[in-house]
Amino acid sequence: MKAIGLTQFGGPEVLHLLDLPAPQARPGEIRIRVSAATVNPVDTMVRRGLAFVSDAAPPYVPGMEAAGVVDQIGEGTDTDLRIGDRVIAIAVVSGTHGAYAEQLVVPAESVVRAPVGATDIEAATLPMNGLTARMALDLLELPVGATVAITGAAGAVGGYAVQLAKADGLRVIADAALKDVQLVNDLGADVVLPRGESFPELVRKEVPDGVDGLVDTAGIAQSVARAVRDGGRVATSAPGAALATERGIVTERTFVPNYARHRVALDQLRQLAEQGRLTLRVARTLPVEQAIEAHRLLEIGGLPGRIVLTF
Incomplete structure:
Protein backbone atom coordinates (compact mmCIF):
# COMPACT_ATOMS: atom_id res chain seq x y z
CA MET A 1 0.00 0.00 0.00
CA LYS A 2 0.99 3.64 -0.45
CA ALA A 3 1.71 5.69 2.65
CA ILE A 4 3.40 8.96 3.58
CA GLY A 5 5.96 8.79 6.34
CA LEU A 6 9.55 9.33 7.38
CA THR A 7 12.72 7.41 8.12
CA GLN A 8 14.51 10.26 9.88
CA PHE A 9 13.24 13.09 12.04
CA GLY A 10 13.17 16.71 10.97
CA GLY A 11 11.20 19.36 9.13
CA PRO A 12 8.34 18.81 6.68
CA GLU A 13 10.82 17.87 3.97
CA VAL A 14 11.53 14.49 5.62
CA LEU A 15 8.06 13.25 4.64
CA HIS A 16 8.07 11.03 1.57
CA LEU A 17 6.19 8.28 -0.21
CA LEU A 18 6.51 4.79 1.27
CA ASP A 19 5.58 1.43 -0.22
CA LEU A 20 4.47 -0.77 2.69
CA PRO A 21 2.83 -4.18 3.05
CA ALA A 22 -0.93 -3.91 3.42
CA PRO A 23 -1.91 -4.54 7.07
CA GLN A 24 -4.31 -7.38 7.84
CA ALA A 25 -7.18 -7.19 10.31
CA ARG A 26 -6.84 -9.68 13.16
CA PRO A 27 -9.63 -10.79 15.51
CA GLY A 28 -11.14 -7.71 17.12
CA GLU A 29 -9.87 -5.38 14.38
CA ILE A 30 -11.26 -3.59 11.34
CA ARG A 31 -9.37 -2.44 8.27
CA ILE A 32 -10.35 0.79 6.56
CA ARG A 33 -9.58 1.87 3.02
CA VAL A 34 -8.69 5.46 3.80
CA SER A 35 -10.03 8.28 1.67
CA ALA A 36 -9.20 11.21 3.97
CA ALA A 37 -6.77 11.77 6.85
CA THR A 38 -6.54 14.91 8.95
CA VAL A 39 -3.28 16.77 9.59
CA ASN A 40 -2.95 17.63 13.29
CA PRO A 41 -0.26 19.25 15.47
CA VAL A 42 0.62 15.87 16.99
CA ASP A 43 1.62 14.71 13.49
CA ARG A 48 10.20 15.57 14.85
CA GLY A 49 10.56 12.47 17.02
CA LEU A 50 8.71 13.96 19.99
CA ALA A 51 5.69 11.65 20.19
CA PHE A 52 4.69 8.02 19.57
CA VAL A 53 8.08 6.83 18.31
CA SER A 54 9.96 5.56 21.39
CA ASP A 55 8.95 1.89 21.06
CA ALA A 56 9.02 1.50 17.30
CA ALA A 57 11.62 1.36 14.56
CA PRO A 58 11.40 3.47 11.38
CA PRO A 59 9.72 4.08 9.07
CA TYR A 60 7.06 6.10 10.88
CA VAL A 61 3.64 6.97 9.45
CA PRO A 62 1.83 9.90 11.16
CA GLY A 63 -1.90 10.46 11.34
CA MET A 64 -4.37 9.90 14.17
CA GLU A 65 -7.75 10.22 12.47
CA ALA A 66 -9.23 9.08 9.19
CA ALA A 67 -12.38 8.47 7.21
CA GLY A 68 -13.04 5.84 4.58
CA VAL A 69 -14.82 2.53 4.09
CA VAL A 70 -14.54 -0.83 5.82
CA ASP A 71 -12.70 -3.28 3.56
CA GLN A 72 -11.78 -6.08 5.98
CA ILE A 73 -13.12 -7.34 9.32
CA GLY A 74 -11.01 -9.60 11.49
CA GLU A 75 -12.33 -13.08 12.16
CA GLY A 76 -14.74 -13.20 15.08
CA THR A 77 -14.82 -9.42 15.55
CA ASP A 78 -17.88 -8.21 17.47
CA THR A 79 -19.23 -5.35 15.33
CA ASP A 80 -22.35 -4.28 13.49
CA LEU A 81 -20.24 -2.77 10.71
CA ARG A 82 -20.08 -4.44 7.31
CA ILE A 83 -17.72 -4.34 4.34
CA GLY A 84 -18.34 -1.12 2.40
CA ASP A 85 -19.71 0.90 5.33
CA ARG A 86 -18.52 4.50 5.52
CA VAL A 87 -16.66 5.02 8.78
CA ILE A 88 -14.41 7.28 10.84
CA ALA A 89 -11.62 6.10 13.11
CA ILE A 90 -9.00 7.21 15.59
CA ALA A 91 -5.54 5.63 15.39
CA VAL A 92 -2.85 5.48 18.05
CA VAL A 93 0.30 5.93 16.01
CA SER A 94 3.03 3.29 16.30
CA GLY A 95 5.69 2.71 13.66
CA THR A 96 3.93 2.36 10.31
CA HIS A 97 0.52 2.31 11.99
CA GLY A 98 -0.78 5.77 11.14
CA ALA A 99 -3.58 7.31 9.10
CA TYR A 100 -1.43 8.73 6.27
CA ALA A 101 -1.88 5.42 4.47
CA GLU A 102 -4.20 3.81 1.96
CA GLN A 103 -5.21 1.17 4.50
CA LEU A 104 -5.49 1.44 8.27
CA VAL A 105 -6.23 -1.30 10.81
CA VAL A 106 -7.77 -0.25 14.13
CA PRO A 107 -9.49 -1.99 17.05
CA ALA A 108 -13.23 -2.34 16.48
CA GLU A 109 -13.80 0.01 19.44
CA SER A 110 -11.94 2.80 17.60
CA VAL A 111 -14.23 2.99 14.57
CA VAL A 112 -17.86 4.08 14.07
CA ARG A 113 -20.06 4.98 11.14
CA ALA A 114 -19.37 8.32 9.49
CA PRO A 115 -21.90 11.07 10.17
CA VAL A 116 -24.75 11.00 7.67
CA GLY A 117 -24.64 14.11 5.50
CA ALA A 118 -20.91 14.75 5.98
CA THR A 119 -18.29 14.08 3.32
CA ASP A 120 -15.33 11.86 4.18
CA ILE A 121 -13.15 14.97 4.16
CA GLU A 122 -15.36 16.67 6.75
CA ALA A 123 -15.85 13.53 8.82
CA ALA A 124 -12.11 12.88 9.09
CA THR A 125 -11.74 15.94 11.35
CA LEU A 126 -13.99 14.50 14.06
CA PRO A 127 -12.49 11.41 15.79
CA MET A 128 -9.25 12.57 17.41
CA ASN A 129 -10.11 16.25 17.73
CA GLY A 130 -13.60 15.53 19.01
CA LEU A 131 -12.47 12.90 21.51
CA THR A 132 -9.78 15.25 22.84
CA ALA A 133 -12.43 17.88 23.56
CA ARG A 134 -14.74 15.25 25.06
CA MET A 135 -12.00 13.95 27.33
CA ALA A 136 -11.12 17.46 28.53
CA LEU A 137 -14.69 18.16 29.57
CA ASP A 138 -15.03 14.75 31.21
CA LEU A 139 -11.91 15.46 33.28
CA LEU A 140 -13.49 18.67 34.59
CA GLU A 141 -16.57 16.81 35.88
CA LEU A 142 -18.66 19.99 35.85
CA PRO A 143 -22.37 19.94 36.70
CA VAL A 144 -25.04 21.41 34.46
CA GLY A 145 -25.07 25.19 34.84
CA ALA A 146 -21.38 25.49 35.74
CA THR A 147 -19.14 27.96 33.93
CA VAL A 148 -16.17 26.83 31.85
CA ALA A 149 -13.49 28.94 30.16
CA ILE A 150 -12.00 27.66 26.90
CA THR A 151 -8.74 28.82 25.35
CA GLY A 152 -7.95 28.30 21.69
CA ALA A 153 -11.70 28.30 21.06
CA ALA A 154 -11.36 29.06 17.35
CA GLY A 155 -9.22 25.97 16.78
CA ALA A 156 -10.44 22.50 15.87
CA VAL A 157 -10.30 21.04 19.39
CA GLY A 158 -11.34 24.32 21.01
CA GLY A 159 -14.33 24.69 18.71
CA TYR A 160 -15.51 21.18 19.53
CA ALA A 161 -15.01 21.94 23.23
CA VAL A 162 -17.26 25.00 22.97
CA GLN A 163 -20.03 23.06 21.27
CA LEU A 164 -19.74 20.00 23.52
CA ALA A 165 -19.77 22.21 26.62
CA LYS A 166 -22.99 23.82 25.43
CA ALA A 167 -24.45 20.37 24.74
CA ASP A 168 -23.51 19.49 28.33
CA GLY A 169 -25.48 22.46 29.64
CA LEU A 170 -22.48 24.60 30.62
CA ARG A 171 -21.97 28.35 30.36
CA VAL A 172 -18.99 29.01 28.09
CA ILE A 173 -16.52 31.90 28.23
CA ALA A 174 -14.12 31.62 25.31
CA ASP A 175 -11.16 33.51 23.94
CA ALA A 176 -10.70 34.60 20.33
CA ALA A 177 -8.56 36.81 18.16
CA LEU A 178 -10.49 39.71 16.64
CA LYS A 179 -10.79 37.93 13.29
CA ASP A 180 -12.32 34.86 14.99
CA VAL A 181 -14.86 36.53 17.30
CA GLN A 182 -17.81 35.89 14.98
CA LEU A 183 -16.75 32.28 14.45
CA VAL A 184 -16.60 31.57 18.19
CA ASN A 185 -19.91 33.34 18.73
CA ASP A 186 -21.43 31.18 16.01
CA LEU A 187 -20.09 28.05 17.74
CA GLY A 188 -22.28 29.00 20.69
CA ALA A 189 -19.99 30.62 23.27
CA ASP A 190 -21.95 32.71 25.78
CA VAL A 191 -19.14 35.25 26.20
CA VAL A 192 -16.21 35.83 23.82
CA LEU A 193 -13.22 37.75 25.16
CA PRO A 194 -9.97 38.86 23.50
CA ARG A 195 -7.23 36.26 23.59
CA GLY A 196 -3.95 37.21 25.21
CA GLU A 197 -2.43 38.09 28.57
CA SER A 198 -5.50 39.99 29.76
CA PHE A 199 -7.86 37.03 29.30
CA PRO A 200 -7.82 35.89 32.97
CA GLU A 201 -8.58 39.39 34.26
CA LEU A 202 -11.39 39.80 31.72
CA VAL A 203 -12.82 36.45 32.80
CA ARG A 204 -12.78 37.61 36.43
CA LYS A 205 -14.79 40.68 35.43
CA GLU A 206 -17.45 38.34 34.07
CA VAL A 207 -17.17 35.85 36.96
CA PRO A 208 -15.58 37.58 39.98
CA ASP A 209 -15.01 34.35 41.91
CA GLY A 210 -13.51 32.62 38.87
CA VAL A 211 -14.83 29.97 36.50
CA ASP A 212 -15.50 26.42 37.68
CA GLY A 213 -13.26 24.86 35.06
CA LEU A 214 -10.85 25.62 32.23
CA VAL A 215 -10.33 23.68 29.00
CA ASP A 216 -6.94 24.79 27.72
CA THR A 217 -6.44 23.82 24.07
CA ALA A 218 -3.84 26.55 23.48
CA GLY A 219 -1.21 25.12 25.85
CA ILE A 220 -1.24 28.18 28.14
CA ALA A 221 -2.82 26.72 31.26
CA GLN A 222 -0.22 28.08 33.67
CA SER A 223 -0.68 31.68 32.52
CA VAL A 224 -4.49 31.63 32.55
CA ALA A 225 -5.16 29.45 35.62
CA ARG A 226 -5.90 32.57 37.68
CA ALA A 227 -9.22 32.73 35.80
CA VAL A 228 -10.25 29.58 37.68
CA ARG A 229 -11.89 29.72 41.12
CA ASP A 230 -10.31 28.21 44.22
CA GLY A 231 -10.85 24.46 44.11
CA GLY A 232 -11.66 24.55 40.40
CA ARG A 233 -10.36 22.22 37.69
CA VAL A 234 -8.16 22.59 34.61
CA ALA A 235 -7.77 20.22 31.65
CA THR A 236 -4.89 21.09 29.34
CA SER A 237 -3.43 19.69 26.14
CA ALA A 238 0.00 21.19 26.85
CA PRO A 239 2.63 18.40 26.61
CA GLY A 240 4.31 17.86 29.95
CA ALA A 241 2.14 20.47 31.65
CA ALA A 242 2.80 20.84 35.34
CA LEU A 243 -0.07 19.58 37.43
CA ALA A 244 -0.58 22.71 39.48
CA THR A 245 -2.41 22.46 42.80
CA GLU A 246 -2.25 26.11 43.89
CA ARG A 247 -5.47 27.37 45.53
CA GLY A 248 -6.70 23.79 45.48
CA ILE A 249 -6.96 23.78 41.68
CA VAL A 250 -6.66 20.33 40.13
CA THR A 251 -4.90 20.28 36.75
CA GLU A 252 -4.95 17.26 34.47
CA ARG A 253 -3.58 16.64 31.00
CA THR A 254 -5.71 15.35 28.16
CA PHE A 255 -4.10 12.33 26.50
CA VAL A 256 -6.43 11.18 23.76
CA PRO A 257 -5.00 7.65 23.36
CA ASN A 258 -6.75 6.93 26.67
CA TYR A 259 -10.03 7.52 24.79
CA ALA A 260 -9.03 5.73 21.59
CA ARG A 261 -11.25 2.73 22.41
CA HIS A 262 -14.11 4.77 23.87
CA ARG A 263 -16.55 3.73 21.15
CA VAL A 264 -19.60 5.11 22.95
CA ALA A 265 -18.06 8.59 23.14
CA LEU A 266 -16.99 8.46 19.49
CA ASP A 267 -20.47 7.42 18.38
CA GLN A 268 -22.02 10.21 20.45
CA LEU A 269 -19.80 12.66 18.56
CA ARG A 270 -21.07 11.15 15.31
CA GLN A 271 -24.66 11.68 16.43
CA LEU A 272 -24.04 15.31 17.43
CA ALA A 273 -22.44 15.98 14.05
CA GLU A 274 -25.48 14.50 12.31
CA GLN A 275 -27.72 16.76 14.40
CA GLY A 276 -25.72 19.83 13.39
CA ARG A 277 -24.54 20.41 16.96
CA LEU A 278 -20.88 19.86 16.07
CA THR A 279 -19.37 21.87 13.23
CA LEU A 280 -16.92 19.93 11.05
CA ARG A 281 -14.38 22.50 9.90
CA VAL A 282 -12.05 21.89 6.97
CA ALA A 283 -9.51 24.61 6.24
CA ARG A 284 -8.06 23.05 3.11
CA THR A 285 -7.71 19.76 1.27
CA LEU A 286 -4.55 18.49 -0.39
CA PRO A 287 -3.68 15.21 -2.09
CA VAL A 288 -1.65 12.98 0.21
CA GLU A 289 1.37 13.46 -2.03
CA GLN A 290 1.44 17.09 -0.84
CA ALA A 291 1.84 16.20 2.85
CA ILE A 292 5.00 18.32 3.01
CA GLU A 293 3.00 21.40 2.04
CA ALA A 294 0.28 20.45 4.52
CA HIS A 295 2.78 20.34 7.39
CA ARG A 296 4.30 23.65 6.32
CA LEU A 297 0.90 25.32 6.29
CA LEU A 298 0.00 23.84 9.67
CA GLU A 299 3.18 25.17 11.25
CA ILE A 300 2.55 28.66 9.87
CA GLY A 301 -0.73 28.58 11.80
CA GLY A 302 -3.89 30.64 11.62
CA LEU A 303 -5.96 28.06 9.77
CA PRO A 304 -9.75 28.15 10.37
CA GLY A 305 -9.99 24.38 10.78
CA ARG A 306 -7.96 21.35 9.77
CA ILE A 307 -6.05 20.46 6.63
CA VAL A 308 -7.20 17.11 5.25
CA LEU A 309 -5.12 14.84 3.03
CA THR A 310 -7.06 12.94 0.38
CA PHE A 311 -6.35 9.57 -1.20
Missing part, protein backbone atom coordinates in the same frame (compact mmCIF):
# COMPACT_ATOMS: atom_id res chain seq x y z
CA THR A 44 4.38 17.32 13.46
CA MET A 45 5.55 15.98 16.82
CA VAL A 46 5.78 12.48 15.35
CA ARG A 47 7.75 13.94 12.45
Whole structure:
Protein backbone atom coordinates (compact mmCIF):
# COMPACT_ATOMS: atom_id res chain seq x y z
CA MET A 1 0.00 0.00 0.00
CA LYS A 2 0.99 3.64 -0.45
CA ALA A 3 1.71 5.69 2.65
CA ILE A 4 3.40 8.96 3.58
CA GLY A 5 5.96 8.79 6.34
CA LEU A 6 9.55 9.33 7.38
CA THR A 7 12.72 7.41 8.12
CA GLN A 8 14.51 10.26 9.88
CA PHE A 9 13.24 13.09 12.04
CA GLY A 10 13.17 16.71 10.97
CA GLY A 11 11.20 19.36 9.13
CA PRO A 12 8.34 18.81 6.68
CA GLU A 13 10.82 17.87 3.97
CA VAL A 14 11.53 14.49 5.62
CA LEU A 15 8.06 13.25 4.64
CA HIS A 16 8.07 11.03 1.57
CA LEU A 17 6.19 8.28 -0.21
CA LEU A 18 6.51 4.79 1.27
CA ASP A 19 5.58 1.43 -0.22
CA LEU A 20 4.47 -0.77 2.69
CA PRO A 21 2.83 -4.18 3.05
CA ALA A 22 -0.93 -3.91 3.42
CA PRO A 23 -1.91 -4.54 7.07
CA GLN A 24 -4.31 -7.38 7.84
CA ALA A 25 -7.18 -7.19 10.31
CA ARG A 26 -6.84 -9.68 13.16
CA PRO A 27 -9.63 -10.79 15.51
CA GLY A 28 -11.14 -7.71 17.12
CA GLU A 29 -9.87 -5.38 14.38
CA ILE A 30 -11.26 -3.59 11.34
CA ARG A 31 -9.37 -2.44 8.27
CA ILE A 32 -10.35 0.79 6.56
CA ARG A 33 -9.58 1.87 3.02
CA VAL A 34 -8.69 5.46 3.80
CA SER A 35 -10.03 8.28 1.67
CA ALA A 36 -9.20 11.21 3.97
CA ALA A 37 -6.77 11.77 6.85
CA THR A 38 -6.54 14.91 8.95
CA VAL A 39 -3.28 16.77 9.59
CA ASN A 40 -2.95 17.63 13.29
CA PRO A 41 -0.26 19.25 15.47
CA VAL A 42 0.62 15.87 16.99
CA ASP A 43 1.62 14.71 13.49
CA THR A 44 4.38 17.32 13.46
CA MET A 45 5.55 15.98 16.82
CA VAL A 46 5.78 12.48 15.35
CA ARG A 47 7.75 13.94 12.45
CA ARG A 48 10.20 15.57 14.85
CA GLY A 49 10.56 12.47 17.02
CA LEU A 50 8.71 13.96 19.99
CA ALA A 51 5.69 11.65 20.19
CA PHE A 52 4.69 8.02 19.57
CA VAL A 53 8.08 6.83 18.31
CA SER A 54 9.96 5.56 21.39
CA ASP A 55 8.95 1.89 21.06
CA ALA A 56 9.02 1.50 17.30
CA ALA A 57 11.62 1.36 14.56
CA PRO A 58 11.40 3.47 11.38
CA PRO A 59 9.72 4.08 9.07
CA TYR A 60 7.06 6.10 10.88
CA VAL A 61 3.64 6.97 9.45
CA PRO A 62 1.83 9.90 11.16
CA GLY A 63 -1.90 10.46 11.34
CA MET A 64 -4.37 9.90 14.17
CA GLU A 65 -7.75 10.22 12.47
CA ALA A 66 -9.23 9.08 9.19
CA ALA A 67 -12.38 8.47 7.21
CA GLY A 68 -13.04 5.84 4.58
CA VAL A 69 -14.82 2.53 4.09
CA VAL A 70 -14.54 -0.83 5.82
CA ASP A 71 -12.70 -3.28 3.56
CA GLN A 72 -11.78 -6.08 5.98
CA ILE A 73 -13.12 -7.34 9.32
CA GLY A 74 -11.01 -9.60 11.49
CA GLU A 75 -12.33 -13.08 12.16
CA GLY A 76 -14.74 -13.20 15.08
CA THR A 77 -14.82 -9.42 15.55
CA ASP A 78 -17.88 -8.21 17.47
CA THR A 79 -19.23 -5.35 15.33
CA ASP A 80 -22.35 -4.28 13.49
CA LEU A 81 -20.24 -2.77 10.71
CA ARG A 82 -20.08 -4.44 7.31
CA ILE A 83 -17.72 -4.34 4.34
CA GLY A 84 -18.34 -1.12 2.40
CA ASP A 85 -19.71 0.90 5.33
CA ARG A 86 -18.52 4.50 5.52
CA VAL A 87 -16.66 5.02 8.78
CA ILE A 88 -14.41 7.28 10.84
CA ALA A 89 -11.62 6.10 13.11
CA ILE A 90 -9.00 7.21 15.59
CA ALA A 91 -5.54 5.63 15.39
CA VAL A 92 -2.85 5.48 18.05
CA VAL A 93 0.30 5.93 16.01
CA SER A 94 3.03 3.29 16.30
CA GLY A 95 5.69 2.71 13.66
CA THR A 96 3.93 2.36 10.31
CA HIS A 97 0.52 2.31 11.99
CA GLY A 98 -0.78 5.77 11.14
CA ALA A 99 -3.58 7.31 9.10
CA TYR A 100 -1.43 8.73 6.27
CA ALA A 101 -1.88 5.42 4.47
CA GLU A 102 -4.20 3.81 1.96
CA GLN A 103 -5.21 1.17 4.50
CA LEU A 104 -5.49 1.44 8.27
CA VAL A 105 -6.23 -1.30 10.81
CA VAL A 106 -7.77 -0.25 14.13
CA PRO A 107 -9.49 -1.99 17.05
CA ALA A 108 -13.23 -2.34 16.48
CA GLU A 109 -13.80 0.01 19.44
CA SER A 110 -11.94 2.80 17.60
CA VAL A 111 -14.23 2.99 14.57
CA VAL A 112 -17.86 4.08 14.07
CA ARG A 113 -20.06 4.98 11.14
CA ALA A 114 -19.37 8.32 9.49
CA PRO A 115 -21.90 11.07 10.17
CA VAL A 116 -24.75 11.00 7.67
CA GLY A 117 -24.64 14.11 5.50
CA ALA A 118 -20.91 14.75 5.98
CA THR A 119 -18.29 14.08 3.32
CA ASP A 120 -15.33 11.86 4.18
CA ILE A 121 -13.15 14.97 4.16
CA GLU A 122 -15.36 16.67 6.75
CA ALA A 123 -15.85 13.53 8.82
CA ALA A 124 -12.11 12.88 9.09
CA THR A 125 -11.74 15.94 11.35
CA LEU A 126 -13.99 14.50 14.06
CA PRO A 127 -12.49 11.41 15.79
CA MET A 128 -9.25 12.57 17.41
CA ASN A 129 -10.11 16.25 17.73
CA GLY A 130 -13.60 15.53 19.01
CA LEU A 131 -12.47 12.90 21.51
CA THR A 132 -9.78 15.25 22.84
CA ALA A 133 -12.43 17.88 23.56
CA ARG A 134 -14.74 15.25 25.06
CA MET A 135 -12.00 13.95 27.33
CA ALA A 136 -11.12 17.46 28.53
CA LEU A 137 -14.69 18.16 29.57
CA ASP A 138 -15.03 14.75 31.21
CA LEU A 139 -11.91 15.46 33.28
CA LEU A 140 -13.49 18.67 34.59
CA GLU A 141 -16.57 16.81 35.88
CA LEU A 142 -18.66 19.99 35.85
CA PRO A 143 -22.37 19.94 36.70
CA VAL A 144 -25.04 21.41 34.46
CA GLY A 145 -25.07 25.19 34.84
CA ALA A 146 -21.38 25.49 35.74
CA THR A 147 -19.14 27.96 33.93
CA VAL A 148 -16.17 26.83 31.85
CA ALA A 149 -13.49 28.94 30.16
CA ILE A 150 -12.00 27.66 26.90
CA THR A 151 -8.74 28.82 25.35
CA GLY A 152 -7.95 28.30 21.69
CA ALA A 153 -11.70 28.30 21.06
CA ALA A 154 -11.36 29.06 17.35
CA GLY A 155 -9.22 25.97 16.78
CA ALA A 156 -10.44 22.50 15.87
CA VAL A 157 -10.30 21.04 19.39
CA GLY A 158 -11.34 24.32 21.01
CA GLY A 159 -14.33 24.69 18.71
CA TYR A 160 -15.51 21.18 19.53
CA ALA A 161 -15.01 21.94 23.23
CA VAL A 162 -17.26 25.00 22.97
CA GLN A 163 -20.03 23.06 21.27
CA LEU A 164 -19.74 20.00 23.52
CA ALA A 165 -19.77 22.21 26.62
CA LYS A 166 -22.99 23.82 25.43
CA ALA A 167 -24.45 20.37 24.74
CA ASP A 168 -23.51 19.49 28.33
CA GLY A 169 -25.48 22.46 29.64
CA LEU A 170 -22.48 24.60 30.62
CA ARG A 171 -21.97 28.35 30.36
CA VAL A 172 -18.99 29.01 28.09
CA ILE A 173 -16.52 31.90 28.23
CA ALA A 174 -14.12 31.62 25.31
CA ASP A 175 -11.16 33.51 23.94
CA ALA A 176 -10.70 34.60 20.33
CA ALA A 177 -8.56 36.81 18.16
CA LEU A 178 -10.49 39.71 16.64
CA LYS A 179 -10.79 37.93 13.29
CA ASP A 180 -12.32 34.86 14.99
CA VAL A 181 -14.86 36.53 17.30
CA GLN A 182 -17.81 35.89 14.98
CA LEU A 183 -16.75 32.28 14.45
CA VAL A 184 -16.60 31.57 18.19
CA ASN A 185 -19.91 33.34 18.73
CA ASP A 186 -21.43 31.18 16.01
CA LEU A 187 -20.09 28.05 17.74
CA GLY A 188 -22.28 29.00 20.69
CA ALA A 189 -19.99 30.62 23.27
CA ASP A 190 -21.95 32.71 25.78
CA VAL A 191 -19.14 35.25 26.20
CA VAL A 192 -16.21 35.83 23.82
CA LEU A 193 -13.22 37.75 25.16
CA PRO A 194 -9.97 38.86 23.50
CA ARG A 195 -7.23 36.26 23.59
CA GLY A 196 -3.95 37.21 25.21
CA GLU A 197 -2.43 38.09 28.57
CA SER A 198 -5.50 39.99 29.76
CA PHE A 199 -7.86 37.03 29.30
CA PRO A 200 -7.82 35.89 32.97
CA GLU A 201 -8.58 39.39 34.26
CA LEU A 202 -11.39 39.80 31.72
CA VAL A 203 -12.82 36.45 32.80
CA ARG A 204 -12.78 37.61 36.43
CA LYS A 205 -14.79 40.68 35.43
CA GLU A 206 -17.45 38.34 34.07
CA VAL A 207 -17.17 35.85 36.96
CA PRO A 208 -15.58 37.58 39.98
CA ASP A 209 -15.01 34.35 41.91
CA GLY A 210 -13.51 32.62 38.87
CA VAL A 211 -14.83 29.97 36.50
CA ASP A 212 -15.50 26.42 37.68
CA GLY A 213 -13.26 24.86 35.06
CA LEU A 214 -10.85 25.62 32.23
CA VAL A 215 -10.33 23.68 29.00
CA ASP A 216 -6.94 24.79 27.72
CA THR A 217 -6.44 23.82 24.07
CA ALA A 218 -3.84 26.55 23.48
CA GLY A 219 -1.21 25.12 25.85
CA ILE A 220 -1.24 28.18 28.14
CA ALA A 221 -2.82 26.72 31.26
CA GLN A 222 -0.22 28.08 33.67
CA SER A 223 -0.68 31.68 32.52
CA VAL A 224 -4.49 31.63 32.55
CA ALA A 225 -5.16 29.45 35.62
CA ARG A 226 -5.90 32.57 37.68
CA ALA A 227 -9.22 32.73 35.80
CA VAL A 228 -10.25 29.58 37.68
CA ARG A 229 -11.89 29.72 41.12
CA ASP A 230 -10.31 28.21 44.22
CA GLY A 231 -10.85 24.46 44.11
CA GLY A 232 -11.66 24.55 40.40
CA ARG A 233 -10.36 22.22 37.69
CA VAL A 234 -8.16 22.59 34.61
CA ALA A 235 -7.77 20.22 31.65
CA THR A 236 -4.89 21.09 29.34
CA SER A 237 -3.43 19.69 26.14
CA ALA A 238 0.00 21.19 26.85
CA PRO A 239 2.63 18.40 26.61
CA GLY A 240 4.31 17.86 29.95
CA ALA A 241 2.14 20.47 31.65
CA ALA A 242 2.80 20.84 35.34
CA LEU A 243 -0.07 19.58 37.43
CA ALA A 244 -0.58 22.71 39.48
CA THR A 245 -2.41 22.46 42.80
CA GLU A 246 -2.25 26.11 43.89
CA ARG A 247 -5.47 27.37 45.53
CA GLY A 248 -6.70 23.79 45.48
CA ILE A 249 -6.96 23.78 41.68
CA VAL A 250 -6.66 20.33 40.13
CA THR A 251 -4.90 20.28 36.75
CA GLU A 252 -4.95 17.26 34.47
CA ARG A 253 -3.58 16.64 31.00
CA THR A 254 -5.71 15.35 28.16
CA PHE A 255 -4.10 12.33 26.50
CA VAL A 256 -6.43 11.18 23.76
CA PRO A 257 -5.00 7.65 23.36
CA ASN A 258 -6.75 6.93 26.67
CA TYR A 259 -10.03 7.52 24.79
CA ALA A 260 -9.03 5.73 21.59
CA ARG A 261 -11.25 2.73 22.41
CA HIS A 262 -14.11 4.77 23.87
CA ARG A 263 -16.55 3.73 21.15
CA VAL A 264 -19.60 5.11 22.95
CA ALA A 265 -18.06 8.59 23.14
CA LEU A 266 -16.99 8.46 19.49
CA ASP A 267 -20.47 7.42 18.38
CA GLN A 268 -22.02 10.21 20.45
CA LEU A 269 -19.80 12.66 18.56
CA ARG A 270 -21.07 11.15 15.31
CA GLN A 271 -24.66 11.68 16.43
CA LEU A 272 -24.04 15.31 17.43
CA ALA A 273 -22.44 15.98 14.05
CA GLU A 274 -25.48 14.50 12.31
CA GLN A 275 -27.72 16.76 14.40
CA GLY A 276 -25.72 19.83 13.39
CA ARG A 277 -24.54 20.41 16.96
CA LEU A 278 -20.88 19.86 16.07
CA THR A 279 -19.37 21.87 13.23
CA LEU A 280 -16.92 19.93 11.05
CA ARG A 281 -14.38 22.50 9.90
CA VAL A 282 -12.05 21.89 6.97
CA ALA A 283 -9.51 24.61 6.24
CA ARG A 284 -8.06 23.05 3.11
CA THR A 285 -7.71 19.76 1.27
CA LEU A 286 -4.55 18.49 -0.39
CA PRO A 287 -3.68 15.21 -2.09
CA VAL A 288 -1.65 12.98 0.21
CA GLU A 289 1.37 13.46 -2.03
CA GLN A 290 1.44 17.09 -0.84
CA ALA A 291 1.84 16.20 2.85
CA ILE A 292 5.00 18.32 3.01
CA GLU A 293 3.00 21.40 2.04
CA ALA A 294 0.28 20.45 4.52
CA HIS A 295 2.78 20.34 7.39
CA ARG A 296 4.30 23.65 6.32
CA LEU A 297 0.90 25.32 6.29
CA LEU A 298 0.00 23.84 9.67
CA GLU A 299 3.18 25.17 11.25
CA ILE A 300 2.55 28.66 9.87
CA GLY A 301 -0.73 28.58 11.80
CA GLY A 302 -3.89 30.64 11.62
CA LEU A 303 -5.96 28.06 9.77
CA PRO A 304 -9.75 28.15 10.37
CA GLY A 305 -9.99 24.38 10.78
CA ARG A 306 -7.96 21.35 9.77
CA ILE A 307 -6.05 20.46 6.63
CA VAL A 308 -7.20 17.11 5.25
CA LEU A 309 -5.12 14.84 3.03
CA THR A 310 -7.06 12.94 0.38
CA PHE A 311 -6.35 9.57 -1.20
